[in-house]
Amino acid sequence: xxxxxxxxxxxxxxxxxxxxxxxxxxxxxxxxxxxxxxxxxxxxxxxxxxxxxxxxxxxxxxxxxxxxxxxxxxxxxxxxxxxxxxxxxxxxxxxxxxxxxxxxxxxxxxxxxxxxxxxxxxxxxxxxxxxxxxxxxxxxxxxxxxxxxxxxxxxxxxxxxxxxxxxxxxxxxxxxxxxxxxxxxxxxxxxxxxxxxxxxxxxxxxxxxxxxxxxxxxxxxxxxxxxxxxxxxxxxxxxxx
Numbered sequence: 001x002x003x004x005x006x007x008x009x010x011x012x013x014x015x016x017x018x019x020x021x022x023x024x025x026x027x028x029x030x031x032x033x034x035x036x037x038x039x040x041x042x043x044x045x046x047x048x049x050x051x052x053x054x055x056x057x058x059x060x061x062x063x064x065x066x067x068x069x070x071x072x073x074x075x076x077x078x079x080x081x082x083x084x085x086x087x088x089x090x091x092x093x094x095x096x097x098x099x100x101x102x103x104x105x106x107x108x109x110x111x112x113x114x115x116x117x118x119x120x121x122x123x124x125x126x127x128x129x130x131x132x133x134x135x136x137x138x139x140x141x142x143x144x145x146x147x148x149x150x151x152x153x154x155x156x157x158x159x160x161x162x163x164x165x166x167x168x169x170x171x172x173x174x175x176x177x178x179x180x181x182x183x184x185x186x187x188x189x190x191x192x193x194x195x196x197x198x199x200x201x202x203x204x205x206x207x208x209x210x211x212x213x214x215x216x217x218x219x220x221x222x223x224x225x226x227x228x229x230x231x232x233x234x235x236x237x238x239x240x241x
Contacts, residue, residue, distance in 0.1 A: 001023060001024075001025060001116075001128050001129070002023070002024055002029045002129045002131075002175065003022070003023050003112060003116075003129070003130045004021065004168075004179045005019065005021045005112070005130065005133070006020050006132065006133045006170070006179040007019050007133070008020070008051070008184045008187035008188075009187040009190070009191055014087070014187065015086065016087065016187065016190045016191055017084070017087055017103065017104075018084050018183050018186050018187040019082065019104065019108050020080070020179050020186065021080070021082070021179065022079070022178055022179040023078065023079040023081065023115070024076050024078045024079070025076075026127075026129065028075075028076035028077060029175055031075055032072065032075055032076050032174060032175065035071055035075050036174040039064070039067055040064075043064040043067070045061060048171040049065065049068060049174070049181060050170075050177065050184075051183070051184025051188070051201075054181075054184075054198070054200050055201055056198075056200070062200060062204075065181070065204060066203075066204065068178070069178075069181065069204070078226075079119075079225070080212070080228065081111060081115045081230070082182075082183065082228070082230065083111045083230045084230070084231045085103075085107055089234055091234075099138075101137070101146075102146070105141075105147075105149075108132060109153050110232075112130060113154050113158065114230075115228075116128055116154070117157070117158060128158075128164075129163045129165075130162065130164065130165040131165075131167070131168035131173060131176060133168070133176050133180065134168055147166070147167065151165045181208075182208060182216075185201070185204065185205050185208055186217075188205070189205060189216050212226070213227075214227050219231045
């Protein structure tokens with residue numbers, strides 16, 4: 001199983017942080033990359049696919065993005081998993097060392113571990129290969145080896161080793177780019193009123209909703225198999241509801 005992860009909603013003005021993941025088989029990843037190359041040749045579009053580019057792009061690029069999303073649902077068995085964190089509920093000082101970066105690592109671990117337990121019961125966790133969009137890590141993160149620790153936490157949660165975990169430059173991995181699109185779209189939908197979302201972004205969001213059969217500005221049931229949006233709450237809230 002191959003997992004690509006990304007995050008959005010990291011600006012201080014954003015109410016919600018979104019951690020996203022896209023899951024497919026290793027063969028599915030290879031098939032997807034091959035088909036994406038064919039799609040790029042058809043549209044003559046070779047730039048990195050990113051949600052931040054959507055607002056002011058041309059009709060040609062917009063159609064390429066739509067076809068890119070369609071391709072993912074046509075060619076491979078794919079699953080989407082997201083966790084949404086309302087930032088005001090985080091006790092940054094007590095639990096997260098006042099570090100937004102540490103929050104990203106912790107909730108990525110939480111999201112991956114939770115769904116890996118369910119997806120990999122039959123095929124074994126050792127086949128799990130995880131990449132996340134590379135970013136400039138702080139000196140503290142490097143010195144304390146947060147990436148290595150995250151791998152250790154995941155392996156202890158799953159009860160056996162995983163195959164691989166590392167940051168990856170997003171422009172070389174189409175699955176990370178797909179994750180970026182969906183994570184960015186969900187973040188935009190949760191952090192902005194509809195009137196503040198550009199027509200291009202609305203068009204792409206509507207296409208995503210048509211393909212997934214879900215509204216991306218709402219949580220889903222925990223039992224949803226292919227597209228799951230989990231709204232995190234601290235344990236104190238879970239105990240009181």
